[in-house]
Structure formats: structure tokens, C-alpha cells
Amino acid sequence: xxxxxxxxxxxxxxxxxxxxxxxxxxxxxxxxxxxxxxxxxxxxxxxxxxxxxxxxxxxxxxxxxxxxxxxxxxxxxxxxxxxxxxxxxxxxxxxxxxxxxxxxxxxxxxxxxxx
Numbered sequence: 001x002x003x004x005x006x007x008x009x010x011x012x013x014x015x016x017x018x019x020x021x022x023x024x025x026x027x028x029x030x031x032x033x034x035x036x037x038x039x040x041x042x043x044x045x046x047x048x049x050x051x052x053x054x055x056x057x058x059x060x061x062x063x064x065x066x067x068x069x070x071x072x073x074x075x076x077x078x079x080x081x082x083x084x085x086x087x088x089x090x091x092x093x094x095x096x097x098x099x100x101x102x103x104x105x106x107x108x109x110x111x112x113x114x115x
Contacts, residue, residue, distance in 0.1 A: 001026055002024060002025065002026035002027075002028060002097055002099050002102075002104045003024070003025045003026060003104070004022055004023070004024050004095045004096070004097060004104055004105065004106035005022065005023050005024075005025075005095075005106060005107070006020060006021065006022045006093065006094070006095045006106040006107065006108065006109040007020070007021050007022075007023075007109065008020040008021050008109065009093060009109030009110045009111045010110075010111070010112070011112045011113075011114065012085055012111075012112070012113055012114070013113070013114050014085060014086055014087055014113055014114065014115050015084060015085065016085050016113070017081070017082060017083045017084075017085065018082045018085065018111060019079060019080070019081050019082070020036065020079065020080040020082070020093055020095075020109060020111075021077060021078075021079055022034070022036075022077060022078045022079070022080075022095030022106055023075070023076065023077050024076040024077065024078070024095075024097060025076070026076075026099070027099075028076050028097060028099055029053075029099075030052070030053035030071075030073040031052055031053050031054060032052060032097060032098060032099045032100075033050050033051070033052040033055075033097070033098045034050065034051060034052065034071060034078040034095070034096065034097045034098075035047065035048070035049050035050030035051055035058070035069060035078065035095075035096055035097075036048040036049050036050075036069065036078075036080045036093055036094065036095060036096070037093070037094045037096055038089075038091035038092065038093045038094065038111075039091055039092050039094070039108075040088075040090060040091040040092075041091075043091075045094065046060065047060055048060055048063055048067065048069075048080065048093070049063065049067055049068075049069035049080060050069065050096075051069045051070070051071050051078065053073070057069050062088075063082075063089075066082065066083050066084045066085075067080060067081065067082050067083070068080070068081040068083075069081075078095065080093070082111070085111075085113045086113060087113045087114065087115045088113075089111060089113050090111060090112050090113050091110075091111060092108040092109065092110055092111075093108065093109050093110075093111050094106055094107075094108045
């Protein structure tokens with residue numbers, strides 16, 4: 001059983017920065033994929049960034065160059081540093097982990113970017 005708890009969302013002006021954190025409990029290996037998805041109002045949930053040992057991090061085109069995903073395997077924690085935020089980044093951000101073939105999700109954290 002894996003549980004994911006996000007933190008760090010909030011309200012920020014366009015051009016600002018936020019850092020999301022996701023703490024995982026349970027047995028997770030560095031090779032298990034962890035990452036971030038987001039869901040804006042009226043839209044489907046979409047991948048933002050993922051990271052796993054032995055693979056290059058993946059980023060959605062819309063966030064390349066602005067967001068950075070990182071991971072502290074000793075703490076079972078994944079981070080999303082978001083810079084140069086835009087109003088279109090406004091969404092609920094979900095932490096995700098694929099562990100032994102099972103997808104786990106956090107409860108989500110709201111990120112709102114004002115123009």
C-alpha cells in the first residue's frame with residue numbers, strides 16, 4: 001500500500017514560482033516512476049512531469065524550461081519546482097506513483113496563477 005500526500009500549492013501572480021512536494025509512504029523503489037499530473041477546470045487530467053532512476057525526466061511541452069521535477073529517494077519524496085508561472089498553469093496538481101503495476105494518486109493541491 002502506497003499513500004501520497006502533496007503540499008505546496010497556493011495562489012501566485014503570473015511570473016512567480018511555487019514548489020510542490022509529495023511525500024510517499026510505503027515501499028517505493030527508485031526505479032518506480034513518480035511524477036505530477038494536473039487537471040484544469042473542464043479539462044482532462046494530463047501529465048506534467050515524471051521521474052525515475054535510470055530514465056531521463058519527462059516533461060510536457062507546455063512546461064519545458066519552466067518546471068523541474070526532482071526526487072529524494074531517501075525521503076520517498078518528489079518535488080516540482082515551477083517557475084515563470086502562467087495563468088494557464090492554474091489547475092489541481094496531483095502526485096502520482098506507478099508501483100508494481102499499480103497507479104497511486106495523491107489527493108491533489110490547488111495551484112492558482114493570477115494575471
